[in-house]
Amino acid sequence: xxxxxxxxxxxxxxxxxxxxxxxxxxxxxxxxxxxxxxxxxxxxxxxxxxxxxxxxxxxxxxxxxxxxxxxxxxxxxxxxxxxxxxxxxxxxxxxxxxxxxxxxxxxxxxxxxxxxxxxxxxxxxxxxxxxxxxxxxxxxxxxxxxxxxxxxxxxxxxxxxxxxxxxxxxxxxxxxxxxxxxxxxxxxxxxxxxxxxxxxxxxxxxxxxxxxxxxxxxxxxxxxxxxxxxxxxxxxxxxxxxxxxxxxxxxxxxxxxxxxxxxxxxxxxxxxxxxxxxxxxxxxxxxxxxxxxxxx
Numbered sequence: 526x527x528x529x530x531x532x533x534x535x536x537x538x539x540x541x542x543x544x545x546x547x548x549x550x551x552x553x554x555x556x557x558x559x560x561x562x563x564x565x566x567x568x569x570x571x572x573x574x575x576x577x578x579x580x581x582x583x584x585x586x587x588x589x590x591x592x593x594x595x596x597x598x599x600x601x602x603x604x605x606x607x608x609x610x611x612x613x614x615x616x617x618x619x620x621x622x623x624x625x626x627x628x629x630x631x632x633x634x635x636x637x638x639x640x641x642x643x644x645x646x647x648x649x650x651x652x653x654x655x656x657x658x659x660x661x662x663x664x665x666x667x668x669x670x671x672x673x674x675x676x677x678x679x680x681x682x683x684x685x686x687x688x689x690x691x692x693x694x695x696x697x698x699x700x701x702x703x704x705x706x707x708x709x710x711x712x713x714x715x716x717x718x719x720x721x722x723x724x725x726x727x728x729x730x731x732x733x734x735x736x737x738x739x740x741x742x743x744x745x746x747x748x749x750x751x752x753x754x755x756x757x758x759x760x761x762x763x764x765x766x767x768x769x770x771x772x773x774x775x776x777x778x779x780x781x782x783x784x785x786x787x788x789x790x791x792x793x794x795x796x797x798x799x800x801x802x803x804x805x806x807x808x809x810x811x812x813x814x815x816x817x818x819x820x821x
Contacts, residue, residue: 527585528630530609530688531621532560534599538617539568541732546577548620548730554627555583558609562602565593595704597697597752600711604691611643613685613728620651620730628726629685642719644685645670646728657681657731661723668723669716670709671764683728690715700751707756713763747817750783761794774799778806779813 531549535542542561549559563570574588591602600614611633615621625646632644645668648657658680661668670684694714697706746753757777761770774795781789793799 527556527558527609528611528633529557529626529685530560530603530607530612531557531615532562532603532607532612533615533617534562534564534596534603535566535570535617536564536593536599537566537568537570539566539570539573541618542570542573544620545615545617548615548622549584550582551623552584552621552626553624554630556630557626558585558587560587560589560603560607562599563588563590564595564599565591593704594699595706595749597706597708598699598704600708601696604688604696607688607691610638610688611685612688612691613683615729616731618732622649622727622730625726625728628724628728632722632724636722638687640720641667641687641722642690642715643687643721644724645673645721646683646685646724646726648681648683648729648731649727651730651732654730656727660725665723667720669720670712671716675766681731684712684721685728686715690719698752698755700749700755703749703752705745705749706752710756710759713759717763743813743817746780747783747813750780751786754780754784754786754789758792758794770795771798771802774802775805775809778802779810782806782810783813 533542533545561574571588571590574586578586578588587606589602589606591599603612603614611629613629628646629644647660649655650657659678661673661678670682673682691711694711697708697710700706754777757773757780760773761777764770764773774793777789777793777799786792790796790799
């Protein structure tokens with residue numbers, strides 16, 4: 526059995542999924558499975574994947590179609606179906622960096638596999654080749670994702686996780702017709718028990734799309750208030766910084782107003798701080814309404 530599953534959630538990204546596929550073909554080690562989770566695409570993604578499955582790729586391609594539910598539900602489906610020791614998400618508009626599979630295998634063979642949750646490496650800009658954000662300090666050989674950012678680390682990082690840990694954690698919640706819950710929630714839960722092995726190797730080349738969730742956050746915020754309120758409450762449970770707690774309370778108030786949740790104070794892990802944040806949360810809610818009134 527292969528060591529690694531590379532999984533790719535895809536929603537109407539047939540134009541960019543090709544380059545993801547081509548980056549996998551260029552790997553010098555083909556000891557992996559590629560799992561494509563089609564999140565309700567209406568383009569010809571399924572036809573294209575069937576063509577690829579008929580090729581002599583050197584690696585197995587698996588394909589699962591599901592109704593559109595958002596990135597977090599695609600991750601839920603992926604974790605339910607992965608059977609390799611490790612997994613990594615490569616988005617449908619990104620490329621696996623040359624030699625990434627070999628790097629992951631070498632790193633993982635040199636560590637205590639039961640001690641760590643996986644590996645954390647670098648993302649780079651697909652066009653410039655520059656690392657996104659900051660490298661890991663040379664003296665830091667292990668970290669949690671939260672600890673990296675708390676220490677001043679910047680930028681998206683590529684996360685390779687043990688599948689047994691991801692399966693043991695609860696799935697991302699689903700809120701009615703909403704289609705967004707922060708993927709960072711499961712990573713935050715994992716941080717409570719395990720660290721990640723660091724590498725300053727570029728594992729993924731990324732390009733942020735104009736229609737991607739990261740480029741449309743205010744609209745996502747308004748359309749998915751329960752999902753956003755959920756992650757703010759979870760942050761209040763685990764993050765120790767009072768400054769960050771107050772910011773999360775402000776956003777929690779704002780999202781709760783969008784969600785029309787009258788019980789948000791009682792449901793908050795930090796009730797007094799939530800009450801103090803109400804005026805600021807109301808102001809944020811008004812600001813977002815103004816900025817998104819043409820794109821609800």
